[in-house]
Amino acid sequence: MLYPKNFEDKIGFDKIRQQLAECCSGSLGRAFVQRMRFSERYDVVHKLQSQTEEFRKLLAAGEAFPEGNFLDVSESLQKAAIEGAFLSEEEFFDLRLSLGTLHKCLEIIAKKDDKEIPHLKELSGGLAIDKLLLSEIERVIDERGKVRDNASPELRDIRGSILREQASVRKKIEQILRSLKAEGIASDEAQLTVREGRIVIPLPVEYKRRIKGFVHDTSASGQTVFIEPAEVLEINNEIRELMAEERREIVRILTRLTTRLRPHVEDLKKGYFFLGLMDFIRAKARFAMHFKAIFPELHKKPMLQWIGARHPLLQQHLQEVGRNIVPLNIRLDDKNRILLISGPNAGGKSVCLKTTGLLQYMLQCGIPIPVEEGSRAGIFQHLFIDIGDEQSIDNDLSTYSSHLKNMKAFLQLADNQSLCLIDEFGTGTEPQFGGAIAEAILEQLNERKVYGVITTHYANLKFYAENTPGIINGAMRYNVEALEPLFELEIGKPGSSFALEIAQKIGLPRVVTQSARQKVGKDKIDIEKLLKDLEIEKQFYKEKNDLLQTEKQLLAKTQAEYNRLRDFIETNRKQLINEAKAEAKRIVQEANQKIENTIRQIREQQAEKESTKQLRQELETFSRQLQPEEIKTISKPANVEKSEIELDDSPIEVGDYIRLKGTETVGEVVAVKGKEASIVIGELKSTVKINRLEKISRKSYRQLMPEKAAPSSNVGIDLNEKMSHFSFDLDVRGKRAEEALTEVSQFIDDAIMLSHQHLRIVHGKGDGILRTLIRDHLRKYKEVLRLEDEHADRGGAGITLVTLR
Structure with missing residues (x-):
């Protein structure tokens, strides 16, 4: 069941139907688009879903389905079923073209495996189309839609006679025209023409009696007449008789062909139903590929869990203007059946509601919907919607009365198989009573276990949803700093309307907004402030989480x-050790052999003093050759005292080696611009104030570098610690000006190095001296884009908000 009757127009489905019709190749498919209806049956929706998905896979695989000639020939088939009737050349020509398309579709499906496209196979399974029928039509009707000359021997002879007689007439009448031109009766520019199917000569009206013949026509000016000479009149009469005979033969041929067609009319009707269905299913598959739509996992019970849901019409519009749509994640299940969405005006609440209604309706019409893989959806028996102004002069209904009338229908008809969509719940009357009635209606809908998406601004409904099982709050997120909607749905918390902030942004006088703030009351303001602070914290932690994800990657x-x-090092180390062992083994063997040779020579020479001395010298020389070479190391002592670092007081220039003051971090200067220098520390490049650097010697740089390159890099540890412990807030209250400015400089430098944009400096109000000094100091940084006071509710002029470029 659908409520109200114009449900499709309310959700914009009429435009979806129009787009599907444009995706069809012919009137057969468009007829199916117009007959498309909402289904409450799981098996029907599942079958429609499977048919479309199978066709989409065929298109994605590059299957060459026919693109045209999906023609509706139902009237011709009805005519052919009548005994004695015959189809015209044009009707047979449409049959020839469309039958070719039908056979091509059947051939493509027939060659596929049953397991690959079972549902499309099922659609074509009961068809019995005589293939010889198309061959016989093609034998009679040519590519121009005319009966062929060889359709029968008689027709061939008749057309041959006509051609001969026409050639004779033309030859004779051309002779007459030449003689008339020679006599000056016809102008030199005169040409033969045709009137009433006969070849005639144009002559000036004053010469029409100079030749015998029949006047067939006169020009619009009356100055020219078109005469058929008497010499060719008889031949033309014969040609007319031949043409009549030709027409009778064509009728006989078409009657015979229609008689051949008549027994197959019922089979052909089924075939053309299949052809239209193929065009319709292909249109849905094309729609799916254009909008990147899919069929989610389908369930029999009511539910929906959509990931990355997109309104197709809004997506198309935004793409045309070069913008991207923000997808929605929506979930309704047994635990949380009703989603109550709040948030600012123009924040996307109504779009979210319409997206839910449109996609669910499309799904139950068998149309793929633009959601991401992993989405799930169920089947609802009833869909209800209350959106827009339905006031009626005829029925004396106001806007609020029309809403109440719809609510009455919802309460009477809705059950646990229903999906209710209500926009701006309870508005249109006095807020106190409107909110109370809306809460009572919501209570009844919840007791009936209705599913729904409801948008509202009423705080009492937000509290009710927070404390009532079966209902869950949702909020359309809002950028509270820029006062711009984010169009993101967040489920689990209520949203703020940001009415006072929006009023202030559009320029209402401050006295008006302050007065309104007082009239609203402290409790209301505190609730709005809490919601706003929650939004700020969420955005802050989202940015931090994104940064952590980047660092994690x-x-x-x-x-x-x-x-x-x-x-790599481990592999090469083993190889070097093996080579060293082999070399050592060789050296030991060589040394042993040398010693043995020496001993043997000493014995043979009977220990003569000079010979022994010489042999010992040779052995010592060999021993020295086996000593390992001295390995020069560039490693420095474990701890390098600060006194060992050689500092240079000369100005820092490109190519100099530097150290960050107060740290052991060293680097190289690659660029100098004003009071800032670009430095490279390992693989990190950064821009730092020159007054935070001290120039060191190349020797000191080399002493420190090995330690910096080691796995336990102090630079890496320092930067990681800065990232993990960096706070966006700096509190300098109670500190002396010089001390505060030093901390502010360090705070800003760290923020620039870590690429953070939004900072808060808490300095207090007092006499404003410290605030002025800090802001004057910050304006010297070219990286500072904007300085402004914090919101009055969160500290006002006692806190400076810093935005970096």
Whole structure:
């Protein structure tokens, strides 16, 4: 069941139907689009879903389905079924073209495996189309839609006679025209023409009696007449008789062909039903490919769990203007059946509601919907919607009365198989009573276990949803700093309307907004403030989480590179050790042999003093040759005292080696611009104030570098610690100006190095001296884009908000 009757127009389905019709190749498919209806049956929706998905896979695989000639020939088939009737040349020509398309579709499906496209196979399974029928039509009707000359021997002879007689007439009448031109009766520009199917000569009206013949026509000016000379009149009469005979033969041929067709009319009707269905299913498959739509996992019970849901019409519009749509994640299940969405005006609440209604309706019409893989959806028996202004002059209904009338229908008809969509719940009357009535209606809908998506601004409904099982709050997120909607749905918390902030942004006088704030009351303001603070914290932690994810990916990449290098070093270390062992073994063998030879020579020479001395010298020389070479190391002592670092007081220039003051971090200067320098520390490049650097000697740089390159890099640890412990807030209250400015400089430098944009400096109000000094100091940084006071509710002028470029 659908409520109201114009449900399709309410959700915009009429435009979806129009787009599907445009995807069809012919009137057969468009007729199916117009007959498409909402189904409450799981088996029907599942079958429609499977048919479309199978066709989409065929198109994605590049299957060459026919693109045209999906023609509706139902009237011709009805005519052919009548005994004694015959189809015209044009009707047989449409049959020839469309039958060719039908046979091509059947051939493509027939060659596929039953397991690959079972549902499309089922559609074509009961068809019995005589293939010889198309061959016989093609034998009679040519590619121009005319009966062929050889359709019968008689027709061939008749057309041959006509051609001969026409050639004779033309030859004779051309002779007459030449003689008339020679006599000056016809102008030199005169040409033969045709009137009433006969070849005639144009002559000036004053010469029409100069030749015998029949006047067939006169020009619009009356100055020219078109005469058929008497010499060819008889021949033309014969040609007319031949043409009549030709027409009778064509009728006989078409009657015979229609008689051949008549026994197959019922089979052909089924075939053309299949052809239209193929065009319709292909249109849905094309629609799916255009909008990147899919069929979610289908369930029999009411539910929906959509990931990345997109309104197709809104998506198309935004793409045309070069913008991207923000997808929605929506979930309704047994635990949370009703989603109550709140948030600012123009924040996307109504779009979310319409998206839910449109996609669910499309799904139960068998149309793929634009959601991401992993989405799930169920079947609802009833869909209800209350959106827009339905006031009626005829029925004396106001806007609020029309809403109440719809609510009455919802309460009477809705059950646990229903999906109710209500926009701006309870509005249109006095808020106190409107909110109370809306809460009572919501209570009844919840007791009936109705599923629904409801949008509202009423705080009492938000509290009711927070404390009532079966209902869950949802909020359309809002950028509270820029006062712009994000169009993101967040389920689990209520949203703020940001009415006062929006009023202030569009320029209402401050006295008006302050007065409104007082009239609303402290409790209301506190609730709105809490919601706003929650939104700020969520956005803050989202940015921090994104940064952590980036760092996590970088860490994983670095770890993989480290493991690769470690494996490489380990492999080469084993190889070097093996080579060294082999060399040592060779050396030992050679030494042993040398010693044995020496001993043997001493014995043979009977220990003569000079010979023995000489042999010992040779042995010592060989021993010295086996001593390992001295290995020069560049490693420095474990701890290098600060006194060992050689500092240079000269100005820092490109190519100099530097150290960050107060740290052991060293690097090289690659660029100098004003009071800032671009430095390289390992693989990290950064821009730092020159007054935070001190120039060191090349020797000191070399002493420190091995330690920096080691796996336990102090630079890496320092930067990681800065990232993990960096706070977006700096509190300098109670500190002396010089001390506060030093901390502010360090705070800003760290933020620039870590690429953070939004900072808060808490300095207090007091006399404003410290605030002025800090802001004047911050304006010297070209990286500072904007300085402004914090919101009055969160500290006002006692806090400076810093936005970096």
